[in-house]
Amino acid sequence: MLVRLMYASRAVPAVDQEELLAILKKSKSNNARSGVTGALCMCPTERVFMQVLEGGRSAVNTLYLRIVADPRHADVVLLSYEEIEERRFAGWAMGQVNMSRLNPALLLKYSESAKLDPYVVSGKASMALFDELVATAAIMGQ
Secondary structure (H helix, E strand, C coil), X not given: CEEEEEEEEEECCCCCHHHHHHHHHHHHHHHHHHCCEEEEEEECCCCEXXXXXXXXXXXXXXXXXXXXXXXXXXXXXEEEEEEECCCCCCCCCCEEECHHXXXXXXXXXXXXXXXXXXXXXXXXXXXXXHHHHHHCCCEECC
């Protein structure tokens, strides 16, 4: 059975661009082995992570528990969890949102302000935002 999980968290101060690249590299390798796909967004000004994970229920649940326990994250919040028929992010072992291509008008479409803050919008709105990021090619990497 496939599931899709979306969460938000705040990056601790030690997470810089170099650490983010290390996280992505390790995620791509581990996710490919466990059949997990998805995409990660980190807003550097707000230090907010937003991530979608898809795959088998056991693999996704195990990964989420590791993320919750990871000291690089704080304020981890589950935004959405659902059984799915097919993946939306099948092309990415772990894609990364290209924040330089993120149109502020797209954020305003789903939120009260033009900043990425998944803590103040619904999980449904956050997932719709990710869908549009895929459609506008704002997600990079494999």
